[in-house]
Amino acid sequence: NNTQTITSVSGDKLNTDDLFYKDVVKGLTATPKRLESKYFYDANGDKLFQDLMNCDEYYPTNCEMDIFTTQTGALAKAIMGDGDAFDLIELGAGDATKSSHLLKHLIDKKANFTYLPIDISENVISYLNITLPVTLPGISIQGLNGEYFNMLKKAASISDKRKVVMFLGSNIGNMPVEIAEGFCRELRSHLSAGDMALIGVDLKKNPKTVLAAYNDKGGITKKFNLNLLERINRELNADFDIDQFDHYATYDPESGACKSYLISLIDQHVKLNGKENIHFKKDEYIYMEISQKYTVEQVTQMASATGFKHLTHFFDSKKWFIDAIWVAA
Numbered sequence: 268n269n270t271q272t273i274t275s276v277s278g279d280k281l282n283t284d285d286l287f288y289k290d291v292v293k294g295l296t297a298t299p300k301r302l303e304s305k306y307f308y309d310a311n312g313d314k315l316f317q318d319l320m321n322c323d324e325y326y327p328t329n330c331e332m333d334i335f336t337t338q339t340g341a342l343a344k345a346i347m348g349d350g351d352a353f354d355l356i357e358l359g360a361g362d363a364t365k366s367s368h369l370l371k372h373l374i375d376k377k378a379n380f381t382y383l384p385i386d387i388s389e390n391v392i393s394y395l396n397i398t399l400p401v402t403l404p405g406i407s408i409q410g411l412n413g414e415y416f417n418m419l420k421k422a423a424s425i426s427d428k429r430k431v432v433m434f435l436g437s438n439i440g441n442m443p444v445e446i447a448e449g450f451c452r453e454l455r456s457h458l459s460a461g462d463m464a465l466i467g468v469d470l471k472k473n474p475k476t477v478l479a480a481y482n483d484k485g486g487i488t489k490k491f492n493l494n495l496l497e498r499i500n501r502e503l504n505a506d507f508d509i510d511q512f513d514h515y516a517t518y519d520p521e522s523g524a525c526k527s528y529l530i531s532l533i534d535q536h537v538k539l540n541g542k543e544n545i546h547f548k549k550d551e552y553i554y555m556e557i558s559q560k561y562t563v564e565q566v567t568q569m570a571s572a573t574g575f576k577h578l579t580h581f582f583d584s585k586k587w588f589i590d591a592i593w594v595a596a
């Protein structure tokens with residue numbers, strides 16, 4: 268065990284046993300280099316993602332918002348079942364803007380439920396725990412800060428009520444298809460028959476529309492990607508020169524994979540923790556993120572392949588996005 272503690276730029280102690288540190292070193296010493304997009308969301312990343320959601324080209328949030336604001340009653344009815352008490356769990360809750368519409372409707376209908384938002388961002392959870400009781404009086408909320416499945420286990424240990432797990436915003440798209448299938452199978456393993464999943468999936472559409480959303484003219488997506496290098500500089504005591512990296516996005520309409528890369532503009536070395544010395548060749552890439560797009564048929568197949576039964580789904584008015592409701596078989 269070669270754990271060491273050194274003082275990072277921010278003055279915090281850097282623990283080299285830290286999962287973030289380990290994942291970054293593993294990713295940057297691999298061939299090809301990669302980073303995990305789940306680490307985009309520090310306080311700055313949360314803010315940049317907000318900016319992204321407000322930019323013209325990024326459509327998925329608006330589409331899902333359309334579903335949650337115009338079909339709220341039908342969504343609520345589908346998840347309320349017989350009207351029994353249930354836990355409404357949200358994986359990667361973010362600011363819960365979309366789910367708030369559903370939550371408000373459920374409270375108005377006097378549904379007997381507890382809202383359990385789960386998020387990797389400590390910021391997000393403390394924000395929700397403080398603000399939702401004010402904006403949604405009468406809500407029963409218990410925010411859980413941590414990795415999805417650890418927190419799902421925790422949720423199951425707190426209560427044995429029927430569970431409805433929301434995974435919105437096409438977050439599932441940030442996994443390649445096979446990994447997403449494994450994820451759904453694991454999700455199913457944490458549920459009991461009759462529990463539900465409400466999953467938001469971005470659909471295949473005009474390739475230009477998809478690509479523009481991940482290659483916006485204002486360069487917010489670029490900043491969003493570069494922010495992870497800044498985070499690594501700050502938290503892991505590294506010296507990335509972010510001006511020497513460019514963003515490259517690509518969409519393959521055949522596979523539905525939209526991928527983001529950061530490209531090294533020069534031959535350069537980056538030091539991590541005063542120890543790891545990482546070499547970048549000119550034009551070498553770091554694979555940053557996948558945002559997988561699906562067909563409706565693929566979504567339904569995904570349900571049956573992973574131990575769920577497709578119940579119903581909701582489209583936005585453009586049919587660019589679906590929220591699918593699955594029942595654990």
Ligand code: AVJ
Nearest residue numbers: 319436437438440441488558
């Ligand atoms: C929040 C994960 C759904 O993949 O569309 C936005 C993240 N990345 N622009 C997505 C993201 C680049 C977003 N998700």
